[in-house]
Amino acid sequence: MSTLHAASSALAPGFGAKGVGFESPGPNDFDLPAFFHSLPWFTKPVLIVTLATLVVAVFYWAAARKASVVPSRLQFAGESLYGFIRNDVALDAIGHEGLRFAPYLATLFSFIAVNNIAGIIPILQFPATSHIAFPLVLAVISWVVFLYLGIKRAGFVKYFKDMMFPPGIPLPVYFLLAPIEFFSTVIVRPVTLMLRLTFNMFAGHLVLLLFVLGGEYLLVDLGNRPVGIVAGAVSIFGSIVLTFFEGFVQLLQAYVFTLLTALYIGGALADEH
Amino acid sequence: MTGSLNMVGYGLAAIGPGVGIGLIFAAYISGVARQPESRGMLQSIAILGFALAEALAIIGIGLAFALK
Numbered sequence: 001m002s003t004l005h006a007a008s009s010a011l012a013p014g015f016g017a018k019g020v021g022f023e024s025p026g027p028n029d030f031d032l033p034a035f036f037h038s039l040p041w042f043t044k045p046v047l048i049v050t051l052a053t054l055v056v057a058v059f060y061w062a063a064a065r066k067a068s069v070v071p072s073r074l075q076f077a078g079e080s081l082y083g084f085i086r087n088d089v090a091l092d093a094i095g096h097e098g099l100r101f102a103p104y105l106a107t108l109f110s111f112i113a114v115n116n117i118a119g120i121i122p123i124l125q126f127p128a129t130s131h132i133a134f135p136l137v138l139a140v141i142s143w144v145v146f147l148y149l150g151i152k153r154a155g156f157v158k159y160f161k162d163m164m165f166p167p168g169i170p171l172p173v174y175f176l177l178a179p180i181e182f183f184s185t186v187i188v189r190p191v192t193l194m195l196r197l198t199f200n201m202f203a204g205h206l207v208l209l210l211f212v213l214g215g216e217y218l219l220v221d222l223g224n225r226p227v228g229i230v231a232g233a234v235s236i237f238g239s240i241v242l243t244f245f246e247g248f249v250q251l252l253q254a255y256v257f258t259l260l261t262a263l264y265i266g267g268a269l270a271d272e273h
Numbered sequence: 274m275t276g277s278l279n280m281v282g283y284g285l286a287a288i289g290p291g292v293g294i295g296l297i298f299a300a301y302i303s304g305v306a307r308q309p310e311s312r313g314m315l316q317s318i319a320i321l322g323f324a325l326a327e328a329l330a331i332i333g334i335g336l337a338f339a340l341k
Contacts, residue, residue: 027338092317192328199331256324259317 022217025209030130030202048128052114056107082106085258093262097269101262104145108138109258112197116250119205120243127250130201135194135257142261143190150268193260200253204246211239283337290330297322 032044063078071079085106090098112129119127129135150159163185164178218232301319305312 088313092313192325192331195335196324196328196331199334203334256320259320260324263317263321 022214022221025206025213029209030205032126044124044126045128045131045134048118048124048126049115049134051124052111052118052128055114056110060110081110085109089255089259089262093259094266094269098262098266101265105258105262108142108261109254112138112257113251113254116201116254117247119201119208119250120247127201127205129197130205132194132198135197138197138257139190139194142193142264146189146261146264146268147186149265153269189264193257197253197257200249204249208239208242208246211235211242215239277337279337283333286333286337287330290326290333293326293329294323297326 034040034043035047036042060078060082063074066072067075082102086099086102089109090102090105092098094101115128115134118124119130150163153159154162160182164181165174166177166181169177212235215232215235215238218228218235222228222232297319301315304315
């Protein structure tokens with residue numbers, strides 16, 4: 001990369017020089033220190049996940065506590081959210097059996113959404129789901145649920161036989177199809193579920209960091225150069241716009257995770273196809 | 274300027290999913306335009322396709338950080 005280094009120094013003297021270089025944000029920015037030395041596990045993501053659990057639990061508890069025919073505002077909010085997941089995700093993607101899974105899916109959606117949205121809430125400003133451990137656990141739960149349901153419905157051997165050897169295909173194709181089907185259902189599904197959520201949050205947070213830290217560098221550290229002031233202002237303004245975009249992505253990813261879980265459950269429960 | 278060429282590779286790799294996601298939503302929009310009542314059914318299919326195409330980009334960024 002030394003040629004690039006030389007090129008950038010030639011284009012903009014001082015930019016690549018020693019001591020003034022901009023240190024771009026990277027994976028290390030996700031390695032947050034513990035709050036207290038005596039509790040090394042108590043870091044910001046742990047705090048956010050704990051808060052998110054409390055927020056979701058208290059919200060649904062408070063919304064359902066005094067349920068009445070004429071709903072209060074809180075009850076209306078809780079019912080809208082739950083009704084959205086029940087009707088538009090559970091019943092649409094799974095079918096009439098989806099009613100059983102509506103509580104799980106609603107919990108999943110709310111939990112992921114709150115954890116993601118922590119990425120744009122001032123002070124917290126860190127999406128806990130960008131640490132792979134949390135999506136990993138959620139993906140493993142979804143994986144176990146849909147495999148369990150599929151095996152329970154069809155039996156162990158028949159479930160894998162239906163998955164790997166769908167009828168009506170010429171014999172030689174099975175040599176190719178069977179491993180691909182097995183691989184895509186048993187391995188790719190949970191891994192992509194996990195990676196999609198993690199890296200969407202990871203990349204989103206990284207982009208926000210880049211715009212904010214880049215803007216700070218251009219405005220403050222570069223000294224009063226006109227170019228730096230203008231570019232820094234654009235960068236800071238861009239970070240505000242991107243924050244709203246990030247909020248949209250965070251809700252969308254919670255929805256996608258829930259919808260895919262529902263579709264996998266629906267596929268495991270569906271009859272022959 | 275220092276850094277990893279992996280990131281350039283990732284930028285190139287993101288073209289594919291980008292085009293794919295564009296095609297998916299183009300098909301979704303024209304489908305809804307032709308038959309507005311099919312919106313609900315098409316929406317979940319479109320989101321599913323979007324998620325599957327996006328998985329490639331996501332795997333790409335994961336590997337861009339993992340492979341040194």
